[in-house]
Amino acid sequence: MTTDLTTSAPATGPPTLDEVALLAGVSRATVSRVVNESPKVSPEARVAVQAAIAQLRYVPNRMARSLVTRRTDTIALVLSEPNSQVFSDPFFASIVHGVSAALAETELTLVLLTARDAREQQKIARYARQGHVDGVVLMSLHSEDLLPDILTEAGVPLVLCGRPYDGRSVAYVDADNQGGARVATEHLIGLGRSRVAVLTGPMDMIAGVDRHAGWVAATTDAGRRPDPALVAHGDFTEAGGEAAMARLLDQAPDLDAVFVASDPMAVGALRALRAAGRRVPEDVAVVGFDDADVALTSDPPLTTVAQPLDVMTTELVELLGRQIDGRAEPAESRTCPTRLVRRASA
Amino acid sequence: MTTDLTTSAPATGPPTLDEVALLAGVSRATVSRVVNESPKVSPEARVAVQAAIAQLRYVPNRMARSLVTRRTDTIALVLSEPNSQVFSDPFFASIVHGVSAALAETELTLVLLTARDAREQQKIARYARQGHVDGVVLMSLHSEDLLPDILTEAGVPLVLCGRPYDGRSVAYVDADNQGGARVATEHLIGLGRSRVAVLTGPMDMIAGVDRHAGWVAATTDAGRRPDPALVAHGDFTEAGGEAAMARLLDQAPDLDAVFVASDPMAVGALRALRAAGRRVPEDVAVVGFDDADVALTSDPPLTTVAQPLDVMTTELVELLGRQIDGRAEPAESRTCPTRLVRRASA
DNA sequence: GAAATTCGTGGGAGCGCTTCCACGAGCCCT
DNA sequence: AGGGCTCGTGGAAGCGCTCCCACGAATTTC
Incomplete structure (x- = not known):
């Protein structure tokens, strides 16, 4: 009894391939070809099928398709x-x-x-x-x-x-997180800054580790010792950056530059710096990372390392x-x- | 030739129900019952099937299941x-x-x-x-x-x-956006503020419209005229809030309170207020909306309308x-x- | 003790789709 | 003119699963 459903379907639920085929007067296979844009379909058949599809508002059932194609797109x-x-x-x-x-x-x-x-x-x-x-x-x-x-x-x-x-x-x-961090640090050193600190991300994230490593590399290459007092860890958030910057200022009051491992953190750092009465960039030069929108709207606008997103x-x-x-x-x-x-x- | 695949499947691709059934020595239907936690399965069968599932690392194919159940979960x-x-x-x-x-x-x-x-x-x-x-x-x-x-x-x-x-x-x-905005505005009025402004959201969003309407209602109820100079439109972002607050200060320099339609905007407004030399809450009282995290960390912490998220x-x-x-x-x-x-x- | 239930189980028919295969019709080539 | 072609087409076999239905065995009931 379910068999004649195919020949006299009263549109129970969404239309199926068979119903389209019936209406267009072709086989299921042909409809499938039209839907999948196969070239092996005559223009007449294609037109008839497209009309039927439009009339029935047919949408292929992706589950059924996936079942056989093994793709979900x-x-x-x-x-x-x-x-x-x-x-x-x-x-x-x-x-x-x-x-x-x-x-x-x-x-x-x-x-x-x-x-x-x-x-x-x-x-x-x-x-x-x-x-x-x-x-x-x-x-x-x-x-x-x-x-x-x-x-x-x-x-x-x-x-x-x-x-x-x-x-x-x-x-x-x-x-290239390490490379970017290195260039940022080198830039700071090239500016003549002598105490270049770093405000890293979480050290259980590779981006945090790599950006820190870039700072270490640039610092070492410049013949300086990577002073632990010049390092503080943030969590990539603005609030975290503000707190970490405050700590950094505490650990190394003589710092005159800081590479911050993300722009949101840098914005937080800017705030901490202002709160501490340090001018940017006169007293402390700051370089961020990400080139996020905030880097443009911050005060002052951030020098930062852009990733080619x-x-x-x-x-x-x-x-x-x-x-x-x-x-x-x-x-x-x-x-x-x-x-x-x-x-x-x- | 594909037929005996069922009886001697060499594990091509992920395991199927049939393979589990074969290994467990039961029928496909029984395996399905175990998978779907049907009660109508004997303990022995259940155990056997579960062992087979574990051994084969079987995972049901959701597409196939959806095809028949019409659910995707x-x-x-x-x-x-x-x-x-x-x-x-x-x-x-x-x-x-x-x-x-x-x-x-x-x-x-x-x-x-x-x-x-x-x-x-x-x-x-x-x-x-x-x-x-x-x-x-x-x-x-x-x-x-x-x-x-x-x-x-x-x-x-x-x-x-x-x-x-x-x-x-x-x-x-x-x-209840309108109700919340009304309470916020009433609170401001109750504080004795005489020029209570509003910084709305986009007026093509219902939340923007409703929160504005709440301000209008509270203002009118207090026997005041909703002065257009006391209204500025933001876009629910911090930057937008800052800009809109600046405009508001321009339009109505005598304002002594402002209801801001979102916390991010309120944070921006706080900044604009500070930049303009107004103290919060002494000179201008501010109420936000959302009770977002920033409402706690802002300076000063925001009085705000909390939604029961x-x-x-x-x-x-x-x-x-x-x-x-x-x-x-x-x-x-x-x-x-x-x-x-x-x-x-x- | 025979009839009526219950219970676990397997067979099998589909869900809607793609795709292999075979088939007839039209075409070109020597 | 006949054996190749290509080309568009329909038939049919599944993809892996659920679930209805029927079947035999174990249990219950009067």
Whole structure:
């Protein structure tokens, strides 16, 4: 009795391929060809099918399609980070923006997933393993994140946004954090500053480690000793930057320059500096990192290290696409050059 | 030749139900029952199946399941907003946090989707119509957003976060914006301030309109005329708030209080006030809206109108769940009461 | 002790789609 | 003119899963 449904469907639920085929007077296969833009369809058939599709307001059922094609045309951008205020980080917003822009030209859809704890990480891992997405871009991982391992082991195409903490073999795209930090520090030294401090990010994030390492390298190269009193750790937030700057001022009252590992932190540092009565850049020169919007609107505007976000996000989806299509070298990665943007703060 | 794959599967690709059934020595149906926690399975069978699942590291294919159940156990949180820096708005971050927390207890997964322009809105509409999600929570809609209509018309369960601009009949959850603004303004008037200004949000957003309306109501009720010089429009951002406050100071130099329609804007306003040499709260009393984190860390800490975000997000998923299960009254909605939080700024 | 239940189980029919394959019609080449 | 072609097409076999239905065995009931 369910059989004649195909011949006299009273439009129960959304229309199906068969109903379109019936209306257009062709076979299911032909409709499928039209939908998938196969060239092997006669113009007449195509027109008839398109008309039927329009009339029925037909939308293909992606689940059914995925079941056979093994593709979902969806990729996930996973933010694995316990601290939920990371959303407010302009760097994160820029990445989301860039990735979705890079995807705009394609048929791919971007879904954002957040994992604040191990439980949510598992949930996301399950989601990915169950075949909801073709691939994953993973952001902001701290040292012990489970996701890279789970996903890799499950065979889910994966590209990290940021170099993995341990040298595990996973594809990634990153800015040249160490190089950028080095150039920033060298710039400060070149300005004639003698006590160049650093305000780092969290040291369980590779970006924090690398930017710190760049400062150490530049300092050492200049024949100076990396004085621990010139180092303070922040958490990439504005409030954290303000607090860390205050500490730094305490540890090393004689500092005359500071490289800050992110622009939000630099804005906080600017505030702490002002509160302490130091003028920027006269008394203390400041260089930030990220070239976020705030770097332009801060007072004074920040000299900062710009990451080529558009290049990075393009590479990100490019690399992931290659993995999905199965034509990627193992753990192919990219490190993108940074650029010093000079403004008023240094 | 593909037929005996079922009997001698060499584990091509991820394991399937059949392979588990084979290994456990039961039928496909029984495995399905175990996976779906049906009670009608003997303990022995259950144990055998569970062992097989573990051994094969079996994960059910969600696409196949969805195809028959018509459920995806996924709901989308759609941010329809051209301005990409909305991400930085703490209110948005809080909603995301709240919704995913409300979902944590369930088997539902939350995906975030962003639509910056009409094209992306279409893409999202297609995504939803194609059956990728069971329902949609839609955020931050400006006056002419296509999504509510498309989604409603496509029969996708939908709840708006924020009252729709025109009185269209769609389910929504919103804070009592007008009531909150009224209380804030009354508080300012009650403090003995005679020139109470308002710094609104964008007037093409209902939250902007409602909060402005609350100020007008309180002002009128106090027997005062809502002076246009006491009104300035911001865009819910800190920078916008700073600029708007400066304008306000220009239009009405004699103001002695201001109700600001969002905390980020209030922080900007605080800065403009300081730049203009006005003391807060002595010269100008300030009340914000949202009770965001910044309200606590600002100088001085902000008196602000708190929205019951946890209640709102719980209602949001509750209402959506009801729609998905088909047991919701048409366009069932909620308006949640706000609360004035007194701090130092007013 | 026979009939009526319950219970766990397996068979099988689909969900809506893609895609391989075969088939007939029209075409060109020598 | 006949054996190749290509080309558009429809038939049919699944993709991995759920769930209805029927079946036999174990249990209950009068």
